[in-house]
Amino acid sequence: MKAFLEIHPEVQLALEKNKPVVALESTIISHGMPYPQNIETALAVEAIVRENGAIPATIAIIDGKCRVGLSHDQLESFAQSSNTWKVSLRDMPYVVSRHLMGATTVAATMRIAAMAGIKIFVTGGIGGVHRGATTSMDISADLTEMAQTSVAVISAGVKSILDIGLTLEYLETKGIPVVTFGQDSFPSFYSNSSGFDSPLRLDTAKAIASMLDVKWKMQLSGAVLIANPIPLDQEIPASIIETTIVEALLAAKAANVFGKNLTPFLLKYITDHTNGESLTSNIALIKNNAKLGADIATAYSARAIY
Ligand code: PSU
Ligand code: MN
Numbered sequence: 001m002k003a004f005l006e007i008h009p010e011v012q013l014a015l016e017k018n019k020p021v022v023a024l025e026s027t028i029i030s031h032g033m034p035y036p037q038n039i040e041t042a043l044a045v046e047a048i049v050r051e052n053g054a055i056p057a058t059i060a061i062i063d064g065k066c067r068v069g070l071s072h073d074q075l076e077s078f079a080q081s082s083n084t085w086k087v088s089l090r091d092m093p094y095v096v097s098r099h100l101m102g103a104t105t106v107a108a109t110m111r112i113a114a115m116a117g118i119k120i121f122v123t124g125g126i127g128g129v130h131r132g133a134t135t136s137m138d139i140s141a142d143l144t145e146m147a148q149t150s151v152a153v154i155s156a157g158v159k160s161i162l163d164i165g166l167t168l169e170y171l172e173t174k175g176i177p178v179v180t181f182g183q184d185s186f187p188s189f190y191s192n193s194s195g196f197d198s199p200l201r202l203d204t205a206k207a208i209a210s211m212l213d214v215k216w217k218m219q220l221s222g223a224v225l226i227a228n229p230i231p232l233d234q235e236i237p238a239s240i241i242e243t244t245i246v247e248a249l250l251a252a253k254a255a256n257v258f259g260k261n262l263t264p265f266l267l268k269y270i271t272d273h274t275n276g277e278s279l280t281s282n283i284a285l286i287k288n289n290a291k292l293g294a295d296i297a298t299a300y301s302a303r304a305i306y
Contacts, residue, residue, distance in 0.1 A: 004096055007116050008069025011057045015117050020054035020297035022290070023068070023113035023121040023151070029058075029075065030084040030103035031264040032124065033279065034271065039079035041283050043072070045122070045290045052294030057118060059109045061087055061095050061102030066112045078103055086260055088141045106153065107145035110223065114149045119212065120300060121151050122293035124286045125159040125189045126225065127263060128167035131249060138262065139170065146223035147174035152212050152300075154293040156285040157187035157194060157227040160238060161245050161266045164194050171225060172199070177215070179208060180227040181292060187229035190281045191238040198227060205292065209299035228292045234284040236277060244273050 007015070014021050024045060029038045046056040057069045060078060067074070078084060078101070085095050087102035089111060095102035104112060106126050113121050127140025146153060157180075158167045168186070171178050180186055180198035188194035202208050212224055248269035252258075257265045270278045 001115055004064070004066055005112070005115055006065040006067050008057065008067070011055055011069040011116070014055040018301050020294065020301045021118050021120070022049045022054045022056055022293045022297050023109060023118045024049075024056055024058040025106055025109040025121075025123050026058055026060035026070075026078050026103040027086055027105045028124055028286070029078045030081065031086050032267055033282065034268075035079050037279060037283065039076055041286060042075050042079065045286055048287055048290040049122070049294045052291055052298070054294040054297045057113070057116070059104050059112045061092070061100070061104065064096055064099045066092075066096065066115065068112060068116045068118070077101070086264070088260065089145055090141065106142040107140070110145050110149045110151045110153065113151050119151055120154070120293055120297040122154045122286075122289045124156060124282060124289065126153060126155050128158050128162040128164075129170050130262065131161070131163045133163060133166060136258065138258070140263075143167070143170050143174065143176075146171070146176050146225065148222055150216050150221050150223065152208075152224045152226060152296065154226045154228055154289045154296065156189045156230050156289060159189040160191060160194070160241060161248065161263070161270070164188055164196055168196060168199070174222070175220075176223055176225055177211070178225045178227065179211070180229065181208070183229055185229070187227050188238055189285065190230065190236040190241050190278055192229045192232050192235045194238065205295035206299045208296050209303055212296075212300055213303045226292070226296070228285075228289050230281060230285040230288060234281055236274070236281050241270070241274070241278065244270050244278075247273065
């Protein structure tokens with residue numbers, strides 16, 4: 001496995017010294033946001049992780065290697081390139097063997113983080129069970145990966161383009177704990193709430209770190225989904241964004257978009273049809289997640305002294 005892994009020296013040193021490290025995904029840069037907001041956000045998120053005492057490790061596939069920790073130039077190339085592969089789990093051997101540029105989704109990023117020994121991963125929103133999945137069977141590999149790989153995933157809940165109720169059911173079936181930070185209501189990405197109660201709630205980074213420690217020490221493998229609600233003053237209320245989501249789903253159907261292209265299509269449609277408001281929320285929630293992720297990584301690396 002080591003032959004396919006290239007860990008940035010700063011990240012490697014932090015891991016050896018049990019210092020806090022936070023993994024970050026790259027699909028959000030290449031397929032989740034337009035240029036130049038994508039590179040600005042990627043750099044800002046790395047800076048927030050550092051300001052809060054952890055080392056950021058953005059993950060991507062470059063030149064036949066799974067890279068853990070990218071340079072400024074590498075981040076910039078993912079932000080600008082239009083022919084980057086969106087790499088979920090199934091795409092990893094293809095993209096590595098053909099030496100293509102691969103931006104990793106939540107699923108692939110988690111797997112590479114685990115290979116490198118990183119336990120904490122920050123994203124914006126995970127993939128899940130799509131609306132209409134009862135006939136399309138479109139269920140993100142992010143969920144099956146979370147069932148088997150022991151990396152904590154900090155996200156702003158589940159995107160409202162998905163079927164949130166079915167996604168929560170799937171997470172329950174797979175034994176994946178879902179913990180909302182600081183409130184009872186489960187958030188839905190752009191929105192502070194979703195209409196669903198969170199299965200679990202914890203109010204401090206330390207309590208979350210302690211739960212992770214216990215889970216993995218009990219050999220309960222797999223992820224914990226930590227849902228971090230976007231602050232109310234930065235949210236788009238669910239009832240307002242819903243109109244645009246329904247339009248986006250209809251547009252996708254009309255253009256016959258499905259499979260791996262669906263999530264990027266929906267995100268772009270929503271960004272283009274909300275006067276940039278959804279992009280502003282998207283950026284705010286990721287920054288918010290970066291802070292919480294760094295705090296959890298810090299608490300987790302200090303767990304031995306609890
Ligand atoms: N949520 C975002 N932006 C994104 C994604 C999710 O706000 O770019 C990406 C993540 O990389 C996630 C992927 O893992 O979409 C899910 O894709 P799919 O639904 O095809 O599994
Ligand atoms: Mn899918």
